[in-house]
Amino acid sequence: MIYKKSLHIFGVTGSIGQSAADVIAAHPGQFSVHTVTAHKNAAALAESAKRLNAKRAVITDESFYDELKRALSGSGIECAAGQGALVEAATQPADLSLMAIVGFAGLRPLWAALEHSRIVAIANKEPLVAAGPLVMARAAAFGTQILPVDSEHNAIFQLLDPAQQRAVKRIVLTASGGPFREWSLEQMRTATPAQALKHPTWVMGPKISIDSATMMNKALEVIEAHVLYALPPAQIEVLIHPQSLVHGMVEYDDGSVLCQMGASDMRTPIAYALGWPERIASPGQKLDFSALSKLEFLKPDLNCFPALSLAYRALEQGLSACVALNAANEIMVDEFLQNRCGFLDIAEKSARIIEECPAVSLSTLDDVEALDGEVRARLKHDIIKYNTQKAGQI
Ligand code: NDP
Numbered sequence: 001m002i003y004k005k006s007l008h009i010f011g012v013t014g015s016i017g018q019s020a021a022d023v024i025a026a027h028p029g030q031f032s033v034h035t036v037t038a039h040k041n042a043a044a045l046a047e048s049a050k051r052l053n054a055k056r057a058v059i060t061d062e063s064f065y066d067e068l069k070r071a072l073s074g075s076g077i078e079c080a081a082g083q084g085a086l087v088e089a090a091t092q093p094a095d096l097s098l099m100a101i102v103g104f105a106g107l108r109p110l111w112a113a114l115e116h117s118r119i120v121a122i123a124n125k126e127p128l129v130a131a132g133p134l135v136m137a138r139a140a141a142f143g144t145q146i147l148p149v150d151s152e153h154n155a156i157f158q159l160l161d162p163a164q165q166r167a168v169k170r171i172v173l174t175a176s177g178g179p180f181r182e183w184s185l186e187q188m189r190t191a192t193p194a195q196a197l198k199h200p201t202w203v204m205g206p207k208i209s210i211d212s213a214t215m216m217n218k219a220l221e222v223i224e225a226h227v228l229y230a231l232p233p234a235q236i237e238v239l240i241h242p243q244s245l246v247h248g249m250v251e252y253d254d255g256s257v258l259c260q261m262g263a264s265d266m267r268t269p270i271a272y273a274l275g276w277p278e279r280i281a282s283p284g285q286k287l288d289f290s291a292l293s294k295l296e297f298l299k300p301d302l303n304c305f306p307a308l309s310l311a312y313r314a315l316e317q318g319l320s321a322c323v324a325l326n327a328a329n330e331i332m333v334d335e336f337l338q339n340r341c342g343f344l345d346i347a348e349k350s351a352r353i354i355e356e357c358p359a360v361s362l363s364t365l366d367d368v369e370a371l372d373g374e375v376r377a378r379l380k381h382d383i384i385k386y387n388t389q390k391a392g393q394i
């Protein structure tokens with residue numbers, strides 16, 4: 001009998017989760033899916049659980065539990081609900097856990113998976129930004145292999161030869177530049193959520209799409225790269241590459257630059273992570289060199305995209321500032337998506353929050369969660385105060 005890799009997929013109903021489901025479905029008999037999770041989308045969770053022949057489906061928002069049970073009745077697939085069930089799922093041993101939840105909400109299941117899964121494939125970058133040193137220390141303590149799924153970090157993983165790490169001059173993370181690459185600050189001031197959600201090269205969930213429009217996504221990725229590859233921020237560079245075909249580069253001291261290319265399709269890095277250390281076929285799009293007319297690389301405009309510099313500022317300040325940056329951004333993206341603030345407010349407010357954030361010692365997960373909660377509460381309080389004042393002026 002062929003050995004099947006056992007998997008959990010956290011966030012199966014999202015853009016990454018569905019791409020992972022495509023890769024798994026393309027390899028029948030190679031994977032055995034244990035648990036799949038979602039937050040509110042019971043119908044899509046049930047459908048994915050059936051498609052992947054999963055043993056258990058977990059929905060974190062308990063108000064959708066009945067809907068999930070109904071959708072899975074007679075299927076033989078177990079159901080569970082709530083935050084506790086999510087974390088408990090991550091304590092079930094597996095060969096690989098794919099972390100594809102969006103935001104800081106993925107931290108607790110990641111923490112548990114680091115102890116109980118042999119390999120943890122991480123797409124969910126926010127926990128790495130907010131708790132990077134703790135996450136890496138935990139992976140080392142349990143001998144767990146972390147595999148980056150984020151396309152740029154997956155590229156660097158493929159290119160970095162650990163034996164030559166000391167000869168790395170710099171790494172380059174590419175960025176498409178997002179939908180507002182050629183917009184002025186004045187134009188961006190009145191940008192709508194619909195405009196910001198229209199990414200030119202990638203199809204992704206709403207939060208990362210807005211992060212790409214502000215370029216906060218690249219800021220989070222600079223911190224993510226610093227955490228994953230232990231490189232000083234000065235050796236992590238960002239270049240705008242509108243075609244999104246070169247995902248990352250590593251320049252060595254001898255002048256050699258290695259780069260990884262592929263179509264703008266997350267099924268490639270996901271297949272890499274699911275198959276590792278083997279390579280398996282991806283059902284995604286493939287790169288057609290004969291159809292390429294040009295590959296451009298440009299310096300980012302930090303004046304128009306101030307969010308990008310926040311990564312370097314936060315790294316200089318320390319972990320508290322990284323926690324604050326991530327929390328502030330999550331709150332502001334949500335405000336923007338609900339039409340409750342302007343597009344430029346996202347970076348402006350995030351900058352102010354890290355400026356005001358005191359450096360506190362964060363040695364445990366509870367410390368990180370406490371600071372994250374404080375930042376969110378303070379920012380929400382400021383927003384309510386501001387809106388009340390504004391309403392009073394009308
Ligand atoms: P989506 O918004 O498409 O999906 C998010 C998933 O997480 C869904 O399954 C959702 O469930 C679940 N979820 C949402 N909130 C919670 C919560 N509070 N608790 C538990 N589960 C929750 O996101 P993406 O797939 O686009 O992104 C996932 C992560 O991967 C992000 O961190 C992103 O930055 C990263 N990433 C994404 C890329 C992409 O191409 N999409 C590329 C590189 C990295 P439900 O459907 O029920 O709401």
Ligand code: MG
Pocket residue numbers: 150151152221
């Ligand atoms: Mg990326």
